[in-house]
Amino acid sequence: MRHKFKLMLAGVVLALGGLGVYVAASDHDDGESDYKARALNLTDLYVFREKDQNPSAKDGDLVFVMNTNPRSLARQQYYFSTNARYEFRFSRVQDKDAMATGEPDGFFRFEFGPPDKNGQQPITITASRAGITRTLKTTADGKPILTSPLSSRPVLNNVRLDNGGITVFAGLREDPFFFDVEQFFRVRAGLAGLGPSVGFRSPGVDFTAGYNVNSIAVRAPLEWIQSGSIATTFDVWEIISIPDPEKKGEWKQIERLARPAVNEGLVITNDYLNTLNAVGPDFEAKVLKGDKDAAAAAAPIVAEISTVLKLLGNDQNRINALLGAFLPDVMRIDVTGPSGYANALNKLGSPIRGRMLKDDVIDITLQVLSNGAVKGDNVSYEGPNAGGTRHKPLLSDFPYLADPN
Structure with missing residues (x-):
């Protein structure tokens, strides 16, 4: 999920050091x-x-x-x-x-x-x-x-x-990834009070189609x-x-x-993403365990993640719980x-x-990160999604992934 599809928040600039906001919708290009x-x-x-x-x-x-x-x-x-x-x-x-x-x-x-x-x-x-x-x-x-x-x-x-x-x-x-990425930014801006309050369109537009x-x-x-x-x-x-x-x-x-959608979904600043990409999950473990050097190095990143989670409707107790649940970033x-x-x-x-x-990880992640305010993006693997798009059937045997377009 890292289609580095720079999902711009309609030119909105959050109060995060004056930096423009974008998120890679999974990990497509973060x-x-x-x-x-x-x-x-x-x-x-x-x-x-x-x-x-x-x-x-x-x-x-x-x-x-x-x-x-x-x-x-x-x-x-x-x-x-x-x-x-x-x-x-x-x-x-x-x-x-x-x-x-x-x-x-x-x-x-x-x-x-x-x-x-x-x-x-x-x-x-x-x-x-x-x-x-x-x-x-x-x-x-x-x-x-x-x-x-x-x-x-x-x-x-x-x-x-x-x-x-x-x-x-x-x-x-x-x-195999699927997500209505454009509408996500409109919904997220509304949740953060940075635009009109909107929901996901139905059916949604699958930005990976084809x-x-x-x-x-x-x-x-x-x-x-x-x-x-x-x-x-x-x-x-x-x-x-x-x-x-x-x-x-x-x-x-x-x-x-x-x-999916952890580092790239919660971290906005490009340099911070590069920092996390260059270290292992052991670095995040050290931060959570209170290692002073790691915590000091990660402080700006943790602050940015916390700000994004707050904008999505979470109080500090829930933010702390989410950090403990999704970091270190391992599957x-x-x-x-x-x-x-x-x-x-x-x-x-x-x-x-x-x-x-075929797991609808975006629906799952949206519900968790928004504290239930967002239920899903109305996009599925089988579709039909907007324009009648859908993904090809998976293979019945290894490697299971559908044939290329």
Whole structure:
């Protein structure tokens, strides 16, 4: 949800240092910088038990989906950056009600080479858990690990790891995110007393209709992620890094994303978004735990988030509760119950069942952040949304994402 679609609040400038207000509606393009081309922009993260998406699937596998390159036009080939690392990071959680530490126990990393004459990019995969790291360039049957070109069936790469294996897809897919972003800004301005009070139109306009994204999907055995533990809850987030232009041989993180519409929905100032994109959720954990240095560095960002939440109708007690529920920004998944963004909350009020491809995360988030004042945007995956638009049917098997437009 990071279609860096700069949703302008009709030229309104809030009293936040005189800075113009915009929000990325999910994560489509938040935090502009000189380093980030569109191929380096995250849009959404999805994590779910495969059995919940496909009852015929083998029990015990998790699916991770990372979407990048927002607003990719139909029938146009787009590529992953050859100068970046794309990563899913995860940590094992002993108590689903505990605050996230933001410290990873493992990761899946993807690096891409230049495309060949067929439009396929070779992929180098690095998988790490419990201190054991393996880097692979070939599938279980010795073939190159490759992306899927635009005009082909999904290429599924089966990669052997220690005590198991994963299946990997990378290529263009239809963007599954949906949201009436224009009307959101009108509604938000009304709630903040900065414009007329309006509701969402019905049906709403889906601003992602017709667009594609570059997707990375991984199917991994739960047993591999547990790594000998009995953990049933996991925190997941995704990052993109590039070679550090100032430190030879080191990598610079420039993107981070977990839950939809958290950092990019509550943080307005571009420099603040870049700051959060450059650090891990462990930084936010330090702030919440009262670390003096982290708290001092984050004070302007926390103040901005609090101001936005106040404008959306929350008092200070509720603001504090929301900060504790949605930060640190990780996607928590408790695999003991069915996956779904609204399926369960822990004692902190945080969603703990991951996110499915059709989950209406915007309706859920709007209701929470506005303290129930906004019920939804009247846009759905199936539609019909305004103009009769709707998303294509999901595939019945991995990688599940709909074919590209």
